[in-house]
Every structure is written in C-alpha cells, then in structure tokens.
Amino acid sequence: MTSHLMNTYGRLPFALSHGRGCRVWDTEGREYLDALSGIAVNTLGHAHPKLVPALQDQVGRLIHCSNYYGAPMQETLAGKLCELSGLDAAFFCNSGLEANEGALKIARKFGHDRGIERPEVIVYERAFHGRSIATLSATGNPKVQKGFEPLVEGFVRVPLNDLSAIESVARDNPNIVAVFLETIQGEGGIHSTRIEILQGLRRICDERNWLLMLDEVQCGIGRTGKWFAHQWAGIRPDVMPLAKGLGSGVPIGAIVAGPRAKDVLGPGNHGTTFGGNPLAMRAGIETLRIMEEDGLLANAAAMGERIRAGLAEALHGVAGVKEMRGQGLMIGIELDRPCGELLLKAAQAGLLISVTADSVLRLLPALILSAAEADEIVARLAPLVRDFLAAAQP
Numbered sequence: 001m002t003s004h005l006m007n008t009y010g011r012l013p014f015a016l017s018h019g020r021g022c023r024v025w026d027t028e029g030r031e032y033l034d035a036l037s038g039i040a041v042n043t044l045g046h047a048h049p050k051l052v053p054a055l056q057d058q059v060g061r062l063i064h065c066s067n068y069y070g071a072p073m074q075e076t077l078a079g080k081l082c083e084l085s086g087l088d089a090a091f092f093c094n095s096g097l098e099a100n101e102g103a104l105k106i107a108r109k110f111g112h113d114r115g116i117e118r119p120e121v122i123v124y125e126r127a128f129h130g131r132s133i134a135t136l137s138a139t140g141n142p143k144v145q146k147g148f149e150p151l152v153e154g155f156v157r158v159p160l161n162d163l164s165a166i167e168s169v170a171r172d173n174p175n176i177v178a179v180f181l182e183t184i185q186g187e188g189g190i191h192s193t194r195i196e197i198l199q200g201l202r203r204i205c206d207e208r209n210w211l212l213m214l215d216e217v218q219c220g221i222g223r224t225g226k227w228f229a230h231q232w233a234g235i236r237p238d239v240m241p242l243a244k245g246l247g248s249g250v251p252i253g254a255i256v257a258g259p260r261a262k263d264v265l266g267p268g269n270h271g272t273t274f275g276g277n278p279l280a281m282r283a284g285i286e287t288l289r290i291m292e293e294d295g296l297l298a299n300a301a302a303m304g305e306r307i308r309a310g311l312a313e314a315l316h317g318v319a320g321v322k323e324m325r326g327q328g329l330m331i332g333i334e335l336d337r338p339c340g341e342l343l344l345k346a347a348q349a350g351l352l353i354s355v356t357a358d359s360v361l362r363l364l365p366a367l368i369l370s371a372a373e374a375d376e377i378v379a380r381l382a383p384l385v386r387d388f389l390a391a392a393q394p
C-alpha cells in the first residue's frame with residue numbers, strides 16, 4: 001500500500017489500538033506490556049479510570065478558546081507547578097521543543113536586557129532538546145543536525161559533569177547568559193548530571209548572574225521519584241521546560257521560571273495559539289492531582305529500584321552488558337554493541353521498550369506500574385538480552 005505519510009520514522013510493523021493501565025493491544029489483538037509509555041508521556045498509563053471521566057467532562061465543556069481571554073485553568077496548573085517546584089511563574093505551550101525554544105528566548109532576552117548583544121548559552125555533548133532549528137542546534141547529536149545547517153549560533157558545547165569546562169568558558173566568554181542541560185539526558189543514553197555538579201552549576205550561575213535552565217521534559221513529572229529530577233540535588237533552576245508526562249498523553253508543554261527569569265518575557269514577546277488550552281490544562285491538573293492522591297512518586301522510586309535490582313540479578317555476569325543507569329522509572333541498560341533489533345524482538349515477546357544512542361535499552365514505564373508488572377518487565381527482557389548478546393558479535 002502506498003503511504004501518504006512523510007517518511008520520518010522507522011516504525012515497527014504493527015499498530016496499537018487501545019490500552020488499559022500498563023497493557024496495550026494491537027489491531028490484531030496481540031497484548032503488550034508497555035514499558036515505554038509513549039516515550040515517558042503516559043504517566044498514568046492508558047485509560048486511567050480517574051483521568052478518562054475528567055477529560056470526557058472537559059471535552060464536553062471547552063476544548064479550546066485562545067489566549068484572548070482569562071485562563072483560570074492555566075492559573076490553577078501554573079500555581080500547582082510553582083508549589084511543587086518552588087518556582088514562580090509558568091507559560092504553557094504544546095511540546096518539549098516549544099518549551100525549550102521559549103527557554104532559549106528567555107535566555108537571549110535576559111542577555112539583551114543586561115546589555116549583551118550576542119548572548120550565548122552553554123549546552124552539552126549528547127544533549128537532546130528537540131527538532132526545531134534552534135533546539136536541534138542546542139542538541140549535541142550530529143545525526144539530528146545533519147542536513148539542517150546553518151545551525152543557530154550562540155551555543156558553546158561542553159562535556160557533561162565537568163565543572164572545569166564551564167569555568168574555562170566563563171573565563172573566556174563574556175557573552176554567556178545561561179547554562180542549559182537535561183538533568184538526566186534521555187535520548188543521549190540516560191546519563192545523569194551528578195548531584196554535586198548540579199550544585200556547582202547553581203553556584204556558578206549565581207556568581208555569574210547566568211540562568212540555570214534545566215530541561216526536565218523527559219526526566220520531570222515524578223519519573224525519578226521526586227517531582228523534578230534536580231530536586232535530588234536540593235537546588236532550584238531559574239528556568240525549567242516541561243512537557244511529555246505532564247498531560248499523561250494530552251499534548252502539553254510548560255516553561256516554569258524562578259524570580260530571575262519570570263519577568264523576562266513581556267507582552268508581545270511570546271505566544272502560541274494552542275498553548276494553555278482548557279483540555280491540556282485539565283489533563284495537567286488531573287495528572288498531578290492523581291499522582292499525589294495515589295502516591296505515584298514513591299511508586300516510581302520503588303518500582304525503578306525493583307526493575308534495576310531484578311535486571312542486575314538476571315544479567316549478572318553476562319558479557320556485553322556494560323552499565324545500568326538512571327533513576328526511578330527512567331532506566332538505561334547500555335550494551336557493548338548496537339541493539340536496535342531488540343526493539344522488534346521485545347515487541348514479539350510482548351514488551352514495548354526503546355533503544356536510544358544505538359546501544360542503550362531504555363525503559364520508561366508508566367508511574368502506575370505494579371510490582372508484578374515490574375517483575376514481568378525483567379522476566380521478559382533479561383532472556384532477550386542474554387540471547388542477543390550470546391548470538392551477536394560486537
């Protein structure tokens with residue numbers, strides 16, 4: 001059959017039709033355990049019994065109305081995000097790249113407001129911030145950038161977890177206005193910024209009057225066991241882009257800002273047609289409410305620990321398993337060779353996962369995962385990894 005879709009994705013040879021909890025079914029009726037949750041999006045799994053009626057109610061009231069009018073639900077969700085993060089104000093958009101694009105605009109305007117005409121932002125090797133022209137320029141992956149040059153200027157790239165690299169950029173470059181990084185790199189292969197590095201970055205940004213901008217699009221919203229991954233370091237960013245898990249499947253993005261960044265954008269500086277629409281706001285409000293009500297942060301921490309311990313035991317001594325990384329329900333298992341073919345093999349074994357950075361198996365299950373489902377992920381994945389490593393040459 002001729003496809004009329006642009007050829008932008010390598011898709012698996014089946015389509016999903018419906019889901020419930022952490023299970024999904026394809027159009028042929030085959031069942032899968034979903035350990036990917038739409039790439040960290042379906043925080044509450046599928047067809048959550050508390051979320052579905054709330055969204056149905058909202059669809060029957062008001063889906064969209066534009067930002068011409070007062071926005072009480074935006075106020076409610078912004079208030080909740082500020083309460084949870086300790087920050088002060090939010091702007092709503094529709095996706096991760098949009099949240100990051102807005103953060104980059106804040107950084108540039110912050111610089112201009114201080115008389116810096118060519119503001120520059122420190123970004124990281126292996127980073128992923130999206131696929132718009134500015135966010136792919138901030139991304140540290142040549143494959144994402146290739147073919148889209150000229151890239152946006154104004155980025156200086158450094159290795160992760162290296163404060164001396166930042167100090168040396170600071171000495172040489174008076175145009176730096178912000179440091180922009182994922183608290184835990186997702187697409188780059190599940191690499192965490194160490195706690196003392198986050199604390200060091202906070203200190204440097206305070207000393208230099210730079211903005212600390214933490215992209216929590218993938219690692220935020222409870223996935224690591226705290227509302228936001230940087231909270232493990234006891235710090236606050238100045239700007240925090242969010243998206244993915246915030247709407248539990250309904251498209252949404254947010255830029256949350258602290259005192260130094262919240263007033264940088266003024267009337268006419270930024271806007272979006274769909275951003276902050278009542279359906280997305282209701283999804284965000286209900287997602288956070290249900291997460292609190294059902295203790296899903298603690299569950300994410302405990303189930304993440306359970307999967308990691310289970311995999312460590314099941315894969316103990318298996319040659320070719322290089323490292324297991326991540327926190328809570330954001331887990332990466334690095335193998336010593338490219339393992340893209342495990343995507344289909346896992347699906348054939350009834351398990352949905354992802355492979356990122358060529359050789360890293362990535363698990364991002366819903367935060368409602370049960371202990372039995374956590375054990376099932378281990379039981380399905382471990383033999384696949386063992387067989388794959390036994391069969392393939394590095």
Ligand SMILES: Cc1ncc(COP(=O)(O)O)c(C=O)c1O
Nearest residue numbers: 095096097128129130186217218
């Ligand atoms: C850390 C991070 N930032 C930004 C994005 C881009 O988000 P979106 O695909 O919603 O534009 C992603 C997507 O994977 C991400 O993981």
